[in-house]
Amino acid sequence: MVAVLGETTGHLALINLREKMRNDPEGYTILTERPRIRLSTLNLSEMASLPDGSFGREYCRFLEDNHVTPDSRADVKYVDNEELAYVMQRYREVHDLLHTLLGMPPICWVSEVAVKWFEAAQTGLPMCTLGAVLGPLRLNPSRLQQLFTSLGPWALHNGRRARCVLSIFYERRWEQNIEDLRQELDIEPPPIILSATKK
Numbered sequence: 001m002v003a004v005l006g007e008t009t010g011h012l013a014l015i016n017l018r019e020k021m022r023n024d025p026e027g028y029t030i031l032t033e034r035p036r037i038r039l040s041t042l043n044l045s046e047m048a049s050l051p052d053g054s055f056g057r058e059y060c061r062f063l064e065d066n067h068v069t070p071d072s073r074a075d076v077k078y079v080d081n082e083e084l085a086y087v088m089q090r091y092r093e094v095h096d097l098l099h100t101l102l103g104m105p106p107i108c109w110v111s112e113v114a115v116k117w118f119e120a121a122q123t124g125l126p127m128c129t130l131g132a133v134l135g136p137l138r139l140n141p142s143r144l145q146q147l148f149t150s151l152g153p154w155a156l157h158n159g160r161r162a163r164c165v166l167s168i169f170y171e172r173r174w175e176q177n178i179e180d181l182r183q184e185l186d187i188e189p190p191p192i193i194l195s196a197t198k199k
Contacts, residue, residue: 013124014084020164027167037093056174062100103190110143114151121159150191162187
């Protein structure tokens with residue numbers, strides 16, 4: 001139902017995101033080639049052998065530590081325009097990459113909410129805004145304080161100023177150092193380090 005809501009309410013935001021991608025050389029290439037982030041398109045064993053600190057290695061570690069797979073994202077069904085449907089699909093498929101890039105492992109609800117705040121500022125998708133507004137309702141007082149005083153402002157600030165994260169051809173950047181990629185995209189490291197070992 002969340003996926004359906006995102007598809008049926010995001011038309012204007014998807015048009016805006018498509019224009020951002022069209023106006024970015026790397027984003028335009030993505031729209032033209034339409035790569036997919038799936039188990040069938042990734043070489044996880046090769047990515048796992050990359051050096052620590054490389055984006056591909058850290059993403060692979062994220063998948064391993066959190067027992068998730070790129071194939072867990074539903075296919076888009078309710079966006080009629082083929083290109084806009086791809087933009088929505090790309091948004092879904094880069095979500096876990098954003099967790100990695102932002103240093104926000106889904107170990108607790110506050111990191112997921114912080115990612116939603118970043119996505120809301122970045123994409124303008126109503127579904128992200130709704131998640132950003134309703135997500136804090138599930139947080140205890142200490143996590144709320146963490147969100148409102150530290151992670152939330154950081155996520156909003158970086159979401160507004162960063163380069164469009166849908167315009168990054170991540171599949172060609174696995175070997176890039178994650179800190180260098182953050183710097184290129186104008187994303188500051190998180191103010192709080194959330195350990196991926198806590199469940």
